[in-house]
Amino acid sequence: NAGVMQNPRHLVRRRGQEARLRCSPMKGHSHVYWYRQLPEEGLKFMVYLQKENIIDESGMPKERFSAEFPKEGPSILRIQQVVRGDSAAYFCASSPSNGRNTEAFFGQGTRLTVV
């Protein structure tokens, strides 16, 4: 998973604040995926983006959550007015394309704690 950079690694927010999670994909990768993981559980798909486009956001809550992947800069997952239930590890993965069986590489995640 070397190369996919997520920051911050740990983020603490009070209820009602905003959380911004950043993901810089591997060089040459134009596809980004965001996943959420609760303790002792697998990864739940949230959103899939290409540069400047949201392709599939079917796993993302309709309210308070948004994601973007601008032409320049990292992909951002934004959570507004955080609640305790948003506490989780958020992982992003990137791939160079979305051809069949393309492998995705994961970052080390951002662990969000809402207090």
Place this chain on the structure above:
Amino acid sequence: TQLLEQSPQFLSIQEGENLTVYCNSSSVFSSLQWYRQEPGEGPVLLVTVVTGGEVKKLKRLTFQFGDARKDSSLHITAAQPGDTGLYLCAGDLRETSYDKVIFGPGTSLSVIP
């Protein structure tokens, strides 16, 4: 509804033992991937299997993709403490014009020295 099931959910074994973990679904996947995740880290890809019936070996790990491409198994021979981690299978569903990868809930393996 969990599209991918994994069993067992937790497994604790002694060093040197063999083990098998399973990944099952009612859906057909164009490919299936196995990842290992250590605490505090992101998942690391171990293998991708593509063809029904395919068997791949990675040192002491043997991966098999079911003939119908609905299930997979991971067998570890002579487990070592370094094998400890969360093993995740992920299936590639080509439902639309792009690949959508979904993950199973994982098998948490603990190898005791």
